[in-house]
Amino acid sequence: xxxxxxxxxxxxxxxxxxxxxxxxxxxxxxxxxxxxxxxxxxxxxxxxxxxxxxxxxxxxxxxxxxxxxxxxxxxxxxxxxxxxxxxxxxxxxxxxxxxxxxxxxxxxxxxxxxxxxxxxxxxxxxxxxxxxxxxxxxxxxxxxxxxxxxxxxxxxxxxxxxxxxxxxxxxxxxxxxxxxxxxxxxxxxxxxxxxxxxxxxxxxxxxxxxxxxxxxxxxxxxxxxxxxxxxxxxx
Amino acid sequence: xxxxxxxxxxxxxxxxxxxxxxxxxxxxxxxxxxxxxxxxxxxxxxxxxxxxxxxxxxxxxxxxxxxxxxxxxxxxxxxxxxxxxx
Numbered sequence: 001x002x003x004x005x006x007x008x009x010x011x012x013x014x015x016x017x018x019x020x021x022x023x024x025x026x027x028x029x030x031x032x033x034x035x036x037x038x039x040x041x042x043x044x045x046x047x048x049x050x051x052x053x054x055x056x057x058x059x060x061x062x063x064x065x066x067x068x069x070x071x072x073x074x075x076x077x078x079x080x081x082x083x084x085x086x087x088x089x090x091x092x093x094x095x096x097x098x099x100x101x102x103x104x105x106x107x108x109x110x111x112x113x114x115x116x117x118x119x120x121x122x123x124x125x126x127x128x129x130x131x132x133x134x135x136x137x138x139x140x141x142x143x144x145x146x147x148x149x150x151x152x153x154x155x156x157x158x159x160x161x162x163x164x165x166x167x168x169x170x171x172x173x174x175x176x177x178x179x180x181x182x183x184x185x186x187x188x189x190x191x192x193x194x195x196x197x198x199x200x201x202x203x204x205x206x207x208x209x210x211x212x213x214x215x216x217x218x219x220x221x222x223x224x225x226x227x228x229x230x231x232x233x234x235x
Numbered sequence: 236x237x238x239x240x241x242x243x244x245x246x247x248x249x250x251x252x253x254x255x256x257x258x259x260x261x262x263x264x265x266x267x268x269x270x271x272x273x274x275x276x277x278x279x280x281x282x283x284x285x286x287x288x289x290x291x292x293x294x295x296x297x298x299x300x301x302x303x304x305x306x307x308x309x310x311x312x313x314x315x316x317x318x319x320x321x
């Protein structure tokens with residue numbers, strides 16, 4: 001299985017995301033923001049960092065990168081896409097996920113290990129977990145406060161599209177403690193904390209992050225076995 | 236030459252922690268008469284030809300503002316008019 005990791009100018013965690021995908025057992029393909037081609041990958045990770053220096057708003061410029069136009073179409077066709085931190089911001093700016101990420105309510109950059117509760121284990125990126133499972137992965141953001149109008153929040157809850165919530169303290173003021181959400185089809189997931197930083201005992205607080213990457217491999221294997229490769233035919 | 240000015244503000248219902256931080260600092264200036272501060276962004280656009288409001292609106296809607304959390308207002312500033320007193 002080939003997982004693509006996109007590098008934008010200002011991406012920071014593309015190396016760790018690629019490493020995490022490799023540890024999970026994937027073949028990693030590095031994708032470049034200026035290249036519209038997805039090079040036949042089966043899934044894509046939009047990594048954390050500060051694409052385009054966070055100019056204007058986080059993710060606002062990256063959304064118009066050549067790779068994003070292709071990726072948006074592929075994501076609507078079912079390609080699994082995981083946006084981590086800045087990647088989550090880009091997915092919201094690209095309208096692939098609802099809502100927006102805004103300045104942390106306390107205005108401080110928050111950098112710590114964070115407990116989350118996985119609320120949905122039915123997405124392409126969380127099927128290795130069980131609903132209700134508590135996991136520990138690092139959070140590090142300045143603009144991670146998730147906001148959406150009440151109707152959208154209610155809809156997300158009703159559809160089971162809140163993928164993970166902060167527990168034991170909300171690090172940024174996110175509404176309803178939301179740490180991760182998914183689209184209607186469950187193939188696109190945005191998460192503010194960093195699973196790619198929790199895949200090895202030497203550097204992470206746990207190995208809990210690995211589950212996101214093994215999940216997508218399992219989802220892809222299931223899709224292939226069923227003769228229905230996620231991502232559509234037009235890649 | 237005229238330029239188009241786009242003012243972008245957070246929607247009223249979106250919390251503005253930056254504005255709150257400024258408001259909270261004002262008493263240290265001896266100012267106690269301010270009840271609220273909200274911070275936005277002013278963007279000046281110059282067109283090569285005549286200013287095109289429709290295009291400016293499209294730029295504002297698609298890029299300069301995020302309609303999920305922000306409102307924008309577009310105006311044209313005529314530079315031949317006398318400058319405002321600072």
